[in-house]
Amino acid sequence: MTALLAILKRDLRLALRQGADTLVVVLFFVLTVTLFPFGVGPEPDVLARIASGVIWVTALLASLLSLERLFQTDYEDGGLDLLVLAPVGLESMVLAKCLAHWLTTGVPLIVAAPLLALFLDLPADGLGGLLLAMLLGTPTLTLVGAIGAALVLGARRGGVLISLLVLPLYVPVLIFGVAAVDGAVAGFPMRPHLMVLGGLFLGALVLAPWASAAALRQAVE
Amino acid sequence: MALLEAQDLVCVRGERTVFAALSLALEPGEALVLSGPNGSGKSSLLRLLAGLLRPAAGRILWQHSLITDDPQAHRGRLSYVGHQDPVKPVLSVRENLTFWTRLKGGADRAVSHALERFGLLALADVPGRMLSAGERRRLNLARLLSAPAPLWLLDEPTVGLDKGSVAALEAVLAAHRAQGGLLLIATHLPLALAGASELGLARFASTEAAA
Numbered sequence: 001m002t003a004l005l006a007i008l009k010r011d012l013r014l015a016l017r018q019g020a021d022t023l024v025v026v027l028f029f030v031l032t033v034t035l036f037p038f039g040v041g042p043e044p045d046v047l048a049r050i051a052s053g054v055i056w057v058t059a060l061l062a063s064l065l066s067l068e069r070l071f072q073t074d075y076e077d078g079g080l081d082l083l084v085l086a087p088v089g090l091e092s093m094v095l096a097k098c099l100a101h102w103l104t105t106g107v108p109l110i111v112a113a114p115l116l117a118l119f120l121d122l123p124a125d126g127l128g129g130l131l132l133a134m135l136l137g138t139p140t141l142t143l144v145g146a147i148g149a150a151l152v153l154g155a156r157r158g159g160v161l162i163s164l165l166v167l168p169l170y171v172p173v174l175i176f177g178v179a180a181v182d183g184a185v186a187g188f189p190m191r192p193h194l195m196v197l198g199g200l201f202l203g204a205l206v207l208a209p210w211a212s213a214a215a216l217r218q219a220v221e
Numbered sequence: 222m223a224l225l226e227a228q229d230l231v232c233v234r235g236e237r238t239v240f241a242a243l244s245l246a247l248e249p250g251e252a253l254v255l256s257g258p259n260g261s262g263k264s265s266l267l268r269l270l271a272g273l274l275r276p277a278a279g280r281i282l283w284q285h286s287l288i289t290d291d292p293q294a295h296r297g298r299l300s301y302v303g304h305q306d307p308v309k310p311v312l313s314v315r316e317n318l319t320f321w322t323r324l325k326g327g328a329d330r331a332v333s334h335a336l337e338r339f340g341l342l343a344l345a346d347v348p349g350r351m352l353s354a355g356e357r358r359r360l361n362l363a364r365l366l367s368a369p370a371p372l373w374l375l376d377e378p379t380v381g382l383d384k385g386s387v388a389a390l391e392a393v394l395a396a397h398r399a400q401g402g403l404l405l406i407a408t409h410l411p412l413a414l415a416g417a418s419e420l421g422l423a424r425f426a427s428t429e430a431a432a
Contacts, residue, residue, distance in 0.1 A: 018311055078307045079309075085299070086325060
């Protein structure tokens with residue numbers, strides 16, 4: 001437990017001192033969403049209609065940006081060898097790293113999302129749904145992304161490769177994330193969509209650390 | 222009684238057999254210096270013994286039980302120093318070492334002592350990016366003392382060290398062995414290691430590669 005707390009604290013500290021990762025993710029999210037009114041025109045009806053989809057797709061892309069660095073720096077400075085050699089389960093260490101990653105990139109996305117929703121004139125009924133869906137969806141993005149980040153270690157142009165590996169796996173989160181918001185706006189219950197998102201999260205919570213750990217062991221061989 | 226034993230190890234990297242039929246045994250307090258030309262498998266042997274690599278054939282035993290039976294216990298009893306120095310540029314020297322110490326289950330109070338032994342106490346609050354190559358290496362070596370383990374696997378630990386630091390390392394190694402610790406070390410620089418045996422890896426080079 002001490003070891004896992006140490007990993008969590010170190011990764012949070014690294015993210016805090018470097019700062020750039022979190023900032024890039026949030027700025028990318030905000031800037032990309034603001035491009036849409038320029039692209040599709042400023043009619044409030046159109047923007048309100050596409051708001052949930054735009055926010056979710058952009059959030060997926062933004063969360064991809066920071067994934068490459070999840071294990072890359074440890075891989076490059078030899079720290080990954082020592083993590084693998086620590087007398088702690090590698091799976092739980094991956095989980096600690098994912099938690100730190102979600103706190104420094106997922107949470108800022110959740111905080112920025114309502115602001116962008118207002119900006120795109122998403123009806124107020126959808127705001128709660130958006131927040132809940134992102135709260136359940138973004139941890140899944142981090143967990144699934146960790147598998148991709150671990151698999152591409154040692155590959156050239158790993159960042160691009162991660163996108164190709166991970167984006168298809170993000171589709172279920174996108175579908176049910178958007179459905180929850182649109183459902184709430186149209187006055188339907190959003191509970192079933194949120195429950196599917198919760199199920200996806202629980203599945204990722206069990207499978208992703210195990211798969212990432214296997215990929216990391218492969219990477220240090 | 223041999224604490225660490227390796228029997229008929231075969232190491233294959235890529236398509237190449239690096240060494241074959243390699244056996245060794247180490248008793249408490251014993252040191253083994255690995256020698257051989259580049260590519261003869263010194264680093265690979267150390268990584269095999271650490272459990273980072275899997276042998277293509279052969280067995281590695283600790284107190285007569287396979288290290289793969291309880292890999293977590295094996296990882297707890299070894300300290301590995303590789304080619305790279307995992308020092309985070311934005312963390313201070315003390316923060317860097319404290320992290321690796323906690324990860325190994327070591328106590329925080331051992332950190333200052335370890336820094337002192339490698340002459341880093343004055344640099345404790347300096348961020349990692351300001352360190353020279355030799356200072357980074359000393360910080361990496363300080364892990365050996367801050368989280369004690371009976372088996373030390375050192376891969377070229379003297380790279381980048383000045384004379385004084387090499388002497389400090391020699392003293393640390395001697396103290397480790399005096400307490401019954403095991404030491405496997407790959408080095409090109411002759412280190413003062415009293416009564417250490419040498420293992421030349423060149424003679425285990427596989428001949429089948431030529432076929």
